[in-house]
Amino acid sequence: MASVGDRIREIRESRGMNQDRLADKAQISKGFLSDIENGKRNPSSDNLLRIANVLGASLDYLMKGEVQEEEQTRTVQIPPELSIAAQQLNLSYSQTIALLDAHRSVIARRSTRKVKSFDVKDWIALHQAIREVFGE
Numbered sequence: 258m259a260s261v262g263d264r265i266r267e268i269r270e271s272r273g274m275n276q277d278r279l280a281d282k283a284q285i286s287k288g289f290l291s292d293i294e295n296g297k298r299n300p301s302s303d304n305l306l307r308i309a310n311v312l313g314a315s316l317d318y319l320m321k322g323e324v325q326e327e328e329q330t331r332t333v334q335i336p337p338e339l340s341i342a343a344q345q346l347n348l349s350y351s352q353t354i355a356l357l358d359a360h361r362s363v364i365a366r367r368s369t370r371k372v373k374s375f376d377v378k379d380w381i382a383l384h385q386a387i388r389e390v391f392g393e
Contacts, residue, residue, distance in 0.1 A: 261305070262294040264319050268312045269294075283307040313351025333357070342380035356384055 259267070269279050276294075280287040285304055292298040293308075300308065309316050317323050333354060335343075343353040360375065360383060375383070 259322055260296050261299070261319055262296050264314075264322060265290075265308060265312070266294040268314050268319075272312065274312075279308065279311055282311040310351075310355070313349075313354070336375065338375055338377045339380050342377045342384070345377070346381060346384055348384070356380065356387070359383070359387060 265279075269276070276287050276290050280290040283290070283304065284307060285300075289298065289300075289304075290308075293300050305316065305319060308314075309319055312319075335353060335357060339353065339357060342348075343356070348356065360380075373379075
C-alpha cells in the first residue's frame with residue numbers, strides 16, 4: 258500500500274520536479290522532504306498543505322490515495338484573458354487554477370450586483386496583489 262511519501266514522490270516525479278524545487282517552493286528542507294518520501298518522517302498538516310498546494314494535489318489524495326468524485330469530473334473553464342495573463346506571468350497550471358479559485362472566492366463574497374469581467378491587466382493585478390499579501 259502506497260504511503261503519503263510514495264504519493265508525494267509519484268506526483269513530484271510526474272510533474273518533472275526534483276526534490277530541491279519542491280522543498281524550496283513548499284518552504285521545507287530537502288532532507289525533510291526526502292525523509293517524508295522514504296517513510297522516515299510524517300509531515301505536519303501545515304507542511305502537507307504546502308506540499309499539496311505546490312504539487313496541485315488534494316490532501317485526500319496525498320493522505321488516503323483517494324480522489325473525490327467531484328475532483329474526477331470537475332471541468333475547469335479558464336477564461337481566455339486569464340490564460341493570456343498566466344502565459345505572461347509564466348504561471349503553472351496549478352497556479353493558474355489557484356488564481357481562478359481566488360478570484361471566485363472574492364466574487365462569492367461580494368454582493369449580487371453585476372461583476373465586471375476581468376481583462377488581462379485585471380488578472381495580472383490580482384496575481385500581484387496576492388503575491389504582495391502572501392509574500393510569494
